[in-house]
Amino acid sequence: MEKFTVHKGLVVPLDRANVDTDAIIPKQFLKSIKRSGFGPNLFDAWRYLDTGEPGKPNEGRPLNPDFVLNKPQYRGASILLARENFGCGSSREHAPWALGDFGFRVVIAPSYADIFFNNCFQNGLLPIVLKATEVDRLFNDAAVNLGFQLLVDLSAQTVAYADDSHHFRFEVDVFRKFCLLNGLDDIGLTLRHTEQIKTFEEKRKLDQPWLF
Amino acid sequence: MNPQTLYDKLWQAHVVYAEDDGTTALYIDRHLVHEVTSPQAFEGLRLAGRKPWRVSSIVATADHNTPTDHWDEGIKDPISRIQVETLDENMRAVGSKAYFPFRDLRQGIVHVIGPENGATLPGMTVVCGDSHTSTHGAFGCLAFGIGTSEVEHVLATQTLLAKKTKNMLVSVDGTIPLGVTAKDIALAVIGRIGTAGGTGKSIEFAGSAIRALSMEGRMTLCNMAIEAGARAGMVAVDEVTINYLKGLPFAPSADVWDRAVAYWRTLHSDPDAHFDCVVRIDAAGILPQVTWGTSPEMVVTVEDRVPDPDKEKDATRREGMERALQYMGLKPNMPITDILIDKVFIGSCTNSRIEDLRAAATVVRGKRIAENVKLALVVPGSGLIKVQAEKEGLDRIFKDAGFEWREPGCSMCLAMNADRLEHGERCASTSNRNFEGRQGAGGRTHLVSPAMAAAAAIAGHFVDVRQWR
Ligand code: SF4
Numbered sequence: 001m002e003k004f005t006v007h008k009g010l011v012v013p014l015d016r017a018n019v020d021t022d023a024i025i026p027k028q029f030l031k032s033i034k035r036s037g038f039g040p041n042l043f044d045a046w047r048y049l050d051t052g053e054p055g056k057p058n059e060g061r062p063l064n065p066d067f068v069l070n071k072p073q074y075r076g077a078s079i080l081l082a083r084e085n086f087g088c089g090s091s092r093e094h095a096p097w098a099l100g101d102f103g104f105r106v107v108i109a110p111s112y113a114d115i116f117f118n119n120c121f122q123n124g125l126l127p128i129v130l131k132a133t134e135v136d137r138l139f140n141d142a143a144v145n146l147g148f149q150l151l152v153d154l155s156a157q158t159v160a161y162a163d164d165s166h167h168f169r170f171e172v173d174v175f176r177k178f179c180l181l182n183g184l185d186d187i188g189l190t191l192r193h194t195e196q197i198k199t200f201e202e203k204r205k206l207d208q209p210w211l212f
Numbered sequence: 213m214n215p216q217t218l219y220d221k222l223w224q225a226h227v228v229y230a231e232d233d234g235t236t237a238l239y240i241d242r243h244l245v246h247e248v249t250s251p252q253a254f255e256g257l258r259l260a261g262r263k264p265w266r267v268s269s270i271v272a273t274a275d276h277n278t279p280t281d282h283w284d285e286g287i288k289d290p291i292s293r294i295q296v297e298t299l300d301e302n303m304r305a306v307g308s309k310a311y312f313p314f315r316d317l318r319q320g321i322v323h324v325i326g327p328e329n330g331a332t333l334p335g336m337t338v339v340c341g342d343s344h345t346s347t348h349g350a351f352g353c354l355a356f357g358i359g360t361s362e363v364e365h366v367l368a369t370q371t372l373l374a375k376k377t378k379n380m381l382v383s384v385d386g387t388i389p390l391g392v393t394a395k396d397i398a399l400a401v402i403g404r405i406g407t408a409g410g411t412g413k414s415i416e417f418a419g420s421a422i423r424a425l426s427m428e429g430r431m432t433l434c435n436m437a438i439e440a441g442a443r444a445g446m447v448a449v450d451e452v453t454i455n456y457l458k459g460l461p462f463a464p465s466a467d468v469w470d471r472a473v474a475y476w477r478t479l480h481s482d483p484d485a486h487f488d489c490v491v492r493i494d495a496a497g498i499l500p501q502v503t504w505g506t507s508p509e510m511v512v513t514v515e516d517r518v519p520d521p522d523k524e525k526d527a528t529r530r531e532g533m534e535r536a537l538q539y540m541g542l543k544p545n546m547p548i549t550d551i552l553i554d555k556v557f558i559g560s561c562t563n564s565r566i567e568d569l570r571a572a573a574t575v576v577r578g579k580r581i582a583e584n585v586k587l588a589l590v591v592p593g594s595g596l597i598k599v600q601a602e603k604e605g606l607d608r609i610f611k612d613a614g615f616e617w618r619e620p621g622c623s624m625c626l627a628m629n630a631d632r633l634e635h636g637e638r639c640a641s642t643s644n645r646n647f648e649g650r651q652g653a654g655g656r657t658h659l660v661s662p663a664m665a666a667a668a669a670i671a672g673h674f675v676d677v678r679q680w681r
Contacts, residue, residue, distance in 0.1 A: 016535070017528050018407060018507050022647045027626050031277065031291040033251035033298050035360075051653040054291050083528060085408040088441065089647060090626075091343040092249065093359035111408060114377075114443050115343055115357055122361035173375065174233035186361070187262070190237060190369045193229055197371060200228045200239055201266075210464035210472050211241050211336065212268060 002124040003183035007105045008151045008162070009078030013142040014068055019082060020089035021116060025098040029054055038094055039101030043069060079150055081138055082109040087116025087127075096123045106152050108159065110135045121176050122186070126152065128159060128170045137166075154181060215482035217379045218448050219414045222354040222479070226337050228371055237371040238354075241336040245272035245308075245363070246322045247299040248628070249341030253364035254302040265370035270308035271331045274299055275321045277628050278314050280591050280618035287314065292629065309462070312595075320594020320620040323347040323561035327431060328596055330460025334449045334476040339366055344561050344644065346437040349446035350430035351453055352479040354414075356444055377412055377443045378488040381481075383419035386495035391678035393571065394429030395563055395642065395661035397421065397493075398436035399501035403511040405491060410442030413489065416481060417447050421495035427456040428567040435562045436644055439508040448480035502548050502674055503646045503659040505536035510646070512548060514664070514676045520544035539648055540656050541636065549674050551658070554637040556581070556588040556615075556669040557651070560625035563642035563662045564593030566600050572666035573606045575680055581614040582672025588615040589631060591623040615669070627652045640668040 029041050031054055040058040045051070047069055049062040063070045069077075080099065086109040087095060096119045099107070105125060110132040112120075120127040130138070141161075142148045149162040154177060159168045179186065190197075205212050216224070223238070230236040250272075257264065264270070277292040287293040296314055303311040310331065312319040318329065323344050326332040338348040338355040341363040348355035358372065366372055382401055402409070415437050417430070425433065430447045437445025447453075454473055457463045464472040499513035510533070512519065521533040521544060537544065542551065558564070558572050569592065581588050590610045592598040598620055601607055607617045624631040625643040633639050633655025642665050643650075646657040660668065663677045 015528075015531075017532055020507075020645075020647045022626075022645070022650050026649055026653070027628050030248050030628065031289075031295050033255070033295055035252045045649050045653060085411070085441065088407055089343065089645060091341060091345075091357040091359055093252075093341075093361060096359075111411060113408075113441060114411060115359060119359035119361065122359060173235060175231045175235040175373075186373055187260070187365050187368045190365065190371055190373065193237065196229050197237070197239070197265075197369060201370065204239065208335070208472070208475065210468045211333065 001183050001185050004105065004124055004126055004154055004180040006151070006153050007078065008149060009105065010074065010076055011079045011081050011138070011142050011148050011150055012068055012074040012077035013081045013139050015083065015139060017083040018085045018088055021087055021092050021095040022089055024087065024095040025092065026052070028052070030092060030094055035097055036101055038098035039103070042098040042102045043067070073146055076103070078103050079106040079108065079152070080104050081135070081142055082107060084109065084111045086112050088113035091115045093119045093122070096120045096125050100125050108135065108138065121180065124180065126154060126180065128152070130159065130168050130170060134168050215485040217481040217485040217487060218352065218416050218446055218479060219354070219379050220485070222335065223376055225335065226354070234375050235373055236375065238337055238374055240339050240366050240370055240372055241269060242271065242326070242331060242338040243269045243366050244322050244326055244338065244340035244345065245270055246276055246342065247274045247295045248276045249360050250302065250363055251295060251298045252360050253367060254306070256364045257367055262368045264306050264367045267307040268309045269370065271310045271326060272299065272303055272308050273312040273319050273322055273325050274314045276622045276626065278621045279629050280621050280623045280631055283315055283619050317595045320597070321561045321564065321622055323435065324564060324593035324597065327351065328460070328594060330457055330463035333457065333463065334453060334479050339372055343438045344435050346442065346445045347431050347435040347561055349434040349437065349444050350427060352446060352449035352476065354444055354446070357438060377414045379486070380410060380413040380415045380442070380489045381487040382415050382417050382491045382493070384417065384421040384493045384495050385419040386421055387424070388421055388495045388498055389678065391663065392498050392500060393661040393663065394425050394432040396498055396501045398433050399503065399508065399511045399659060400498045401493065402436065402440045402508045403501070404493065405440055407439060407507055407509045408441045410437060410440040413442055414444040414446065415440065415442045417445060422447060423450065426567055427452060428565040431565070432562055439644055449476045500661065500664050500677055502664065504540065504542060504548065505533065506539055506646055506648050508644070508646060508659060510536055514548055514674060516548055518542050518544055518546050518548065549676065552584055552638070552673045553640045553668055554584065554586050555633060555639040556585060556665050557624040557639055557641040557643065558662055558665050559589065559591030559593070559623050560643035561593065562644045564591060564597065566597050568642065568662040569597070569601050569606050572662040573609045575663050575666035575677065576613040576615070576670055577609050579613055579670045581669045584672045585669055588669045589618055589624060590615050591618045592620050594620045613670070624651050626650060640665045640674065
């Protein structure tokens with residue numbers, strides 16, 4: 001997994017609540033057996049005016065000029081600003097894969113759906129929770145300042161304006177933070193506890209043999 | 213000992229170890245696998261040179277991508293076929309407790325086949341790379357939907373890393389009116405607490421109206437817990453649970469049955485257990501529900517009208533409502549019963565069990581679908597349900613009424629196969645999500661109970677099934 005320490009990037013505001021994973025990556029793209037290549041179809045139904053299909057080339061498809069990701073001023077954005085309950089719906093990890101493949105490293109929202117939130121951490125994508133009032137402020141500033149950038153420092157747990165005029169602090173689990181900062185995947189860490197898992201399993205076999 | 217909730221008990225029974233910040237490795241008893249979210253996990257495992265920890269925990273099937281007709285012709289879509297074949301290969305290479313491949317008699321939706329085979333048991337932790345894994349909580353187990361990286365983690369370590377959630381109690385007391393079902397309870401709860409109402413929480417459904425539900429009804433309810441944002445949904449074990457399990461293929465055999473049952477009877481919240489959040493609902497006040505928007509919380513009763521965004525004060529919500537109405541092609545204040553439909557879908561892991569099919573068949577018996585209904589699909593949740601329904605003659609009732617009787621699978625719940633809505637088409641659906649494009653790009657979904665969907669098919673528009681004759 002790619003490490004996450006400090007990230008500075010352009011912010012794109014997606015001003016909708018309850019953005020679901022079907023919207024983030026529509027189901028027809030879930031037929032892939034790969035982890036990569038989903039970026040061009042991120043928000044497919046909102047980004048394009050026609051319907052995308054796996055295997056159909058995306059170059060030349062008609063873009064929806066009103067969708068925020070298509071606006072020239074947000075080209076190259078790597079921080080997605082969103083509203084509450086972002087990533088609700090299906091457990092598809094294709095959602096963070098698509099966001100990451102598109103170039104996002106950070107999502108900022110007042111709240112997330114649980115499974116999506118977990119999935120982000122597994123893929124080096126940092127989902128930051130800020131207070132609704134702070135998110136409001138970011139939406140306002142992103143709307144009026146062309147090229148609005150933020151600096152995210154995971155170790156300090158801060159989101160700062162590029163000119164350092166404002167700072168917001170965010171919370172993150174110690175364990176998640178450690179894994180992201182060091183680019184560690186969970187499996188390797190868990191397997192250090194192999195003996196404990198085996199002992200637990202043996203006891204369980206005795207107590208509840210019908211489970212095995 | 214302090215009184216514990218059901219969730220506390222289930223959690224505690226599975227803790228292998230915990231980090232200082234509360235991140236806990238939970239032992240996983242049952243791992244359900246399907247073709248869409250597993251290929252990358254098996255590949256990851258192989259690339260890292262790792263072996264699955266305990267293959268006897270795996271029960272797998274192909275459901276999301278499989279066609280529901282012309283099974284003799286196989287899977288025509290080459291990309292879908294590769295995904296299903298990849299699961300076949302992975303199961304061959306790795307092994308499992310049970311694998312019900314495409315066209316197997318016991319194949320079906322992953323959340324249907326687990327319980328009906330007794331592969332879901334009280335006291336278990338159940339995981340699956342699918343959000344509706346919450347369904348299995350109906351059996352008094354702790355069931356989580358997980359992402360593909362977590363699928364790989366469970367394969368490799370037999371554990372899931374998780375943090376304990378808050379405890380939420382949803383108590384539904386009294387008797388639900390005739391014609392009202394578990395689906396209506398689920399939608400009414402979501403309408404009340406919102407799609408993020410359960411975020412960071414595990415919900416226990418309790419109260420006399422829940423106790424009165426069959427296992428099928430409890431599964432429908434727990435299935436939709438995820439639509440309320442909850443990490444898990446569950447119902448305590450009682451006689452209904454135990455009777456359901458008796459004699460199922462993977463249920464405990466005679467020599468350990470009594471021991472198992474004795475343990476299962478402890479799987480309920482203690483009196484005075486502490487819940488962080490309690491919601492009480494009067495069952496008698498729940499009416500048949502119909503969603504009008506693009507989120508399950510956008511729901512009203514069949515007696516209501518489509519809401520008016522002008523009356524909403526919160527700006528983000530108002531914009532959300534306006535966008536939803538535009539997408540759905542609906543006008544504010546129009547009666548729900550005036551909404552004409554194009555298609556009907558009876559199926560999905562929410563409502564494709566035998567009880568659901570019986571309820572729908574009762575409504576359509578001896579009638580014909582309306583002229584304006586282009587397609588009405590009945591898709592049983594599994595091969596076993598299909599066989600049972602045919603034994604009862606339900607297939608005939610549906611076919612005589614103009615419905616199509618299909619092979620089992622997820623079908624038009626998410627439209628990964630050929631069953632889908634075309635742009636602008638409106639559907640009465642017994643599934644669980646009315647998101648934009650969920651049932652096909654540009655498709656419009658109204659979530660309802662099986663009886664309500666069946667009645668809408670006959671009438672051509674929504675009708676109050678309580679007045680059905
Ligand atoms: S029926 Fe629908 S919700 Fe259920 S597992 Fe299949 S696709 Fe998911």
